[in-house]
Amino acid sequence: xxxxxxxxxxxxxxxxxxxxxxxxxxxxxxxxxxxxxxxxxxxxxxxxxxxxxxxxxxxxxxxxxxxxxxxxxxxxxxxxxxxxxxxxxxxxxxxxxxxxxxxxxxxxxxxxxxxxxxxxxxxxxxxxxxxxxxxxxxxxxxxxxxxxxxxxxxxxxxxxxxxxxxxxxxxxxxxxxxxxxxxxxxxxxxxxxxxxxxxxxxxxxxxxxxxxxxxxxxxxxxxxxxxxxxxxxxxxxxxxxxxxxxxxxxxxxxxxxxxxxxxxxxxxxxxxxxxxxxxxxxxxxxxxxxxxxxxxxxxxxxxxxxxxxxxxxxxxxxxxxxxxxxxxxxxxxxxxxxxxxxxxxxxxxxxxxxxxxxxxxxxxxxxxxxxxxxxxxxxxxxxxxxxxxxxxxxxxxxxxxxxxxxxxxxxxxxxxxxxxxxxxxxxxxxxxxxxxxxxxxxxxxxxxxxxxxxxxxxxxxxxxxxxxxxxxxx
Numbered sequence: 001x002x003x004x005x006x007x008x009x010x011x012x013x014x015x016x017x018x019x020x021x022x023x024x025x026x027x028x029x030x031x032x033x034x035x036x037x038x039x040x041x042x043x044x045x046x047x048x049x050x051x052x053x054x055x056x057x058x059x060x061x062x063x064x065x066x067x068x069x070x071x072x073x074x075x076x077x078x079x080x081x082x083x084x085x086x087x088x089x090x091x092x093x094x095x096x097x098x099x100x101x102x103x104x105x106x107x108x109x110x111x112x113x114x115x116x117x118x119x120x121x122x123x124x125x126x127x128x129x130x131x132x133x134x135x136x137x138x139x140x141x142x143x144x145x146x147x148x149x150x151x152x153x154x155x156x157x158x159x160x161x162x163x164x165x166x167x168x169x170x171x172x173x174x175x176x177x178x179x180x181x182x183x184x185x186x187x188x189x190x191x192x193x194x195x196x197x198x199x200x201x202x203x204x205x206x207x208x209x210x211x212x213x214x215x216x217x218x219x220x221x222x223x224x225x226x227x228x229x230x231x232x233x234x235x236x237x238x239x240x241x242x243x244x245x246x247x248x249x250x251x252x253x254x255x256x257x258x259x260x261x262x263x264x265x266x267x268x269x270x271x272x273x274x275x276x277x278x279x280x281x282x283x284x285x286x287x288x289x290x291x292x293x294x295x296x297x298x299x300x301x302x303x304x305x306x307x308x309x310x311x312x313x314x315x316x317x318x319x320x321x322x323x324x325x326x327x328x329x330x331x332x333x334x335x336x337x338x339x340x341x342x343x344x345x346x347x348x349x350x351x352x353x354x355x356x357x358x359x360x361x362x363x364x365x366x367x368x369x370x371x372x373x374x375x376x377x378x379x380x381x382x383x384x385x386x387x388x389x390x391x392x393x394x395x396x397x398x399x400x401x402x403x404x405x406x407x408x409x410x411x412x413x414x415x416x417x418x419x420x421x422x423x424x425x426x427x428x429x430x431x432x433x434x435x436x437x438x439x440x441x442x443x444x445x446x447x448x449x450x451x452x453x454x455x456x457x458x459x460x461x462x463x464x465x466x467x468x469x470x471x472x473x474x
Contacts, residue, residue: 001031002146008035008052030054032143039138054143056150058114058161064090078106078171085110086164089157095178101412107176107186108169109199115150115162116141116198124148137198168195175221179383181210188214188323203319205326208381212241214323216383228419231409234383236447238374240293241381242300243284246329250299251280253331254340264341265306272344275299278355286376286384288359288445293376295354298390299343300380306335350396362388364399366427366438371445373400409449417458421449 009029014022028035032054038044045053068091071084081098085091091111098106116139124147125133129140141148153163168183170176173190182200183192193202206214216234220226254262260273275295282292303312310316311333313326330336347354352361359372375384386403390396407423425444428436440450453459 001144006031028052030143032056033060039132043132053140056114056160058158059092059112061158062090062092062112064088064157065092066090076100077102078104081106082108082110082169082171086155087157089161089164095183097176097178101418104172105174105176106169106171107173107178107183107192108167109183109195110164110167110169112158112161113198114139115153115156115160117196120148120150121197133197137200139198162196166195168192168199175217177210177213177217179207179209179213179378181207185210185214185322188218203322205317206322207378208241208245209378209383209385211323212239212244212381213383215241226411227413228409228411228421231411232421232449235407235409236374236384238286238290238376238382238384240284240286240296240376243282243296243380245327246300247279247282247284247296249329249331250296250336250340251276253329253336254279257337262337262341262344264345265338268341268345270341270345272340274354275340275344281355286358286374286380286382286386288357288362288372288374290358291355293358294352294356294361295343295347297358297376297380298346299339301377302339302342303335304379306339307333311335346392347396350392352396361396362386362400363397364441366441367432369438369442371438371442373403373445374447375403404444407444407449408452417455420452420454422452423449 011027011029011034012024013027014024016022030052033056034054035047035052036045036055037047037053047053068084068088071088072081075081075084075098077100078098081096085096085108089110089112093111095107095109095111120141121129121133121139124141124145126140126142132138132140150160152159153161153166155163155165168186170183170186170190170192173187176186178186182202182204183195184200184202184204185206186192191202195202216237216239220230220234254272254276257272260271260276261269262272264270278292278295279299282296283290286293286297307330312330314328314330316326318325344354347356359374362373363370364373365371373386373388375386376382377387378385384404386400388397388400391398404425407425408420409422410418410420413419423444424440427438427440428434431437443449453462459465
């Protein structure tokens with residue numbers, strides 16, 4: 001540090017292993033945190049005789065989450081929500097979106113992040129950091145210089161993190177929306193800017209899920225006088241923005257292929273003529289009964305893999321029109337016909353009809369019962385995200401491993417109590433012997449909801465109410 005040697009601290013950790021000998025590992029710690037040897041498989045961080053990389057994690061000592069959550073649970077307004085976040089700063093990651101009965105809305109990216117300003121990154125990044133910080137927001141700083149310390153904001157709950165005033169925040173917009181994307185486009189009419197790169201990007205291309213959600217939510221806000229039922233319908237609309245943008249052009253280009261054939265990635269000609277009509281007739285949703293959804297899903301994944309982003313669209317991205325660009329599928333790209341041929345061949349090899357209903361092949365099994373799952377991949381732009389796993393050897397998609405989890409549609413009808421419908425898509429218990437192992441997953445398959453009961457009178461009127469009185473035996 002500043003030319004003076006500083007010892008690392010050795011920590012030995014032993015972990016018990018079921019049916020095996022304990023495993024012991026040695027960690028080396030610095031003033032910043034433990035030494036690590038990679039960010040991921042693509043970014044190795046080799047420990048050499050001159051350089052070591054230490055991971056600084058400001059959440060390692062963050063025990064404020066419970067206090068923050070308690071404050072949120074007591075909040076009666078969006079101001080109360082923001083107050084708890086600012087006072088405790090306990091959310092380690094994620095965004096907070098809230099609304100109250102007075103009509104106020106809130107978005108804030110109030111999370112515990114190391115206080116890495118763009119100025120600090122410019123001044124202190126290593127050669128590798130000058131690549132990773134602009135690309136991903138991950139800073140790699142020169143830890144041997146005292147001037148590269150993180151510093152503190154006066155309103156921060158702990159040293160070395162950003163204070164609440166630096167968080168990307170939007171209050172009282174007609175709507176706020178985030179689909180695990182940049183805070184910049186929380187509201188298309190009121191973009192947020194001025195925050196440091198470590199929080200996310202500004203003016204960059206949006207994912208299809210964010211684009212589709214902004215379109216849908218903005219349209220709902222323009223329509224106004226929304227009810228909880230409107231929110232429920234939106235959750236299960238299962239619209240495919242990628243399909244709306246491209247399916248018509250894809251079907252047209254498919255029909256124009258000479259002889260109705262296309263050459264796949266293996267060099268073999270594939271008869272794709274049936275696919276043209278299926279894509280044209282597809283309803284552009286990922287409902288369980290949707291025919292053509294599975295074909296488009298497999299085609300789109302292959303198209304994205306086979307065609308560079310710069311060649312995928314005829315109209316490129318524009319920061320001045322981020323929700324509607326890029327657009328117009330470039331069906332002249334060489335990879336277009338290859339993706340179509342490979343998708344058709346893949347489904348036929350698995351014995352799946354090109355117009356098979358989605359729910360016949362996107363499913364989970366609970367207690368021996370096969371439940372069709374509505375929704376689709378975020379890369380398709382689907383709001384109701386499911387991420388199935390394709391296994392060609394097993395004849396298509398295996399059980400859906402993850403996706404939409406906790407769903408809620410909440411509003412007010414003029415009474416004292418919120419009107420709320422909720423759903424735990426994985427169900428309430430992971431115990432196969434529990435009556436709650438599959439109950440809400442079954443509801444999700446049928447696009448049905450649970451009525452949540454906030455007020456005492458609603459709880460007492462529940463037909464499922466069971467009261468157990470516990471007392472101490474003296």
